[in-house]
Amino acid sequence: MEKEYESLDEETLFIVSQTFKALSDPTRIRILHLLSSGEYSVTEIANRLSLLQSTVSHQLRFLKNLRLVKYRREGTTLYYSYDDEHVLNILEQTIRHARDH
Amino acid sequence: MEKEYESLDEETLFIVSQTFKALSDPTRIRILHLLSSGEYSVTEIANRLSLLQSTVSHQLRFLKNLRLVKYRREGTTLYYSYDDEHVLNILEQTIRHARDH
DNA sequence: TCAATATATGAATATATGTTCATATTTGTT
DNA sequence: AACAAATATGAACATATATTCATATATTGA
Numbered sequence: 001m002e003k004e005y006e007s008l009d010e011e012t013l014f015i016v017s018q019t020f021k022a023l024s025d026p027t028r029i030r031i032l033h034l035l036s037s038g039e040y041s042v043t044e045i046a047n048r049l050s051l052l053q054s055t056v057s058h059q060l061r062f063l064k065n066l067r068l069v070k071y072r073r074e075g076t077t078l079y080y081s082y083d084d085e086h087v088l089n090i091l092e093q094t095i096r097h098a099r100d101h
Numbered sequence: 102m103e104k105e106y107e108s109l110d111e112e113t114l115f116i117v118s119q120t121f122k123a124l125s126d127p128t129r130i131r132i133l134h135l136l137s138s139g140e141y142s143v144t145e146i147a148n149r150l151s152l153l154q155s156t157v158s159h160q161l162r163f164l165k166n167l168r169l170v171k172y173r174r175e176g177t178t179l180y181y182s183y184d185d186e187h188v189l190n191i192l193e194q195t196i197r198h199a200r201d202h
Numbered sequence: 203t204c205a206a207t208a209t210a211t212g213a214a215t216a217t218a219t220g221t222t223c224a225t226a227t228t229t230g231t232t
Numbered sequence: 233a234a235c236a237a238a239t240a241t242g243a244a245c246a247t248a249t250a251t252t253c254a255t256a257t258a259t260t261g262a
Binding site for chain 3: 122155160
């Protein structure tokens with residue numbers, strides 16, 4: 001029934017907490033959820049979600065550092081998309097779980 | 102391939118962010134991970150994880166408010182255990198994911 | 203090279219959060 | 233009622249965090 005307890009090493013603890021921290025902010029959740037439907041430029045994300053360009057850029061940097069998103073350049077425009085299917089699955093799974101209240 | 106985008110309502114966003122916030126702190130992760138192996142009293146949790154009783158109590162209240170843990174009384178002792186299998190699964194899944202670095 | 207567009211950056215601010223200390227509360231025992 | 237044991241609570245503090253504003257950087261085209 002219950003699993004064997006194995007204490008968590010520092011590194012695992014850090015990675016896990018960072019991952020969930022990324023998913024704990026409403027703005028980042030909205031950005032990641034939008035990216036689950038395709039790729040969007042910074043400006044598009046800002047417009048779609050009614051956020052300042054600066055806010056989006058800051059949060060994308062955060063997500064980029066954790067390798068949760070990636071981008072592709074086209075001229076002066078950067079198209080962002082998700083880069084961690086596992087984490088995105090967890091997010092979408094939790095959204096569904098939250099929706100059936 | 103990509104899922105249809107459906108904007109998140111306030112309530113869903115709140116629940117999801119709160120859930121991940123619970124999982125974003127190392128202390129709470131350690132407590133929940135310990136509870137995944139059985140039920141423990143506040144003092145036992147504090148001793149096992151080398152935390153102050155007060156710290157554990159505060160964090161357990163946090164987790165209790167989100168209904169992630171529950172307790173059972175036996176005299177003056179409260180035995181805590183997890184109360185949300187779905188969230189615990191997500192945590193354990195992410196720990197495994199983080200471990201194979 | 204200049205202008206226009208898209209994005210990034212840094213400082214400032216306000217707010218949220220985790221831990222600690224001291225103490226209160228609750229329950230059971232004598 | 234008095235005491236001990238287990239847990240909860242509240243205030244204080246230090247730190248982390250998200251957003252905003254102003255500005256910098258980078259790319260393209262004329």
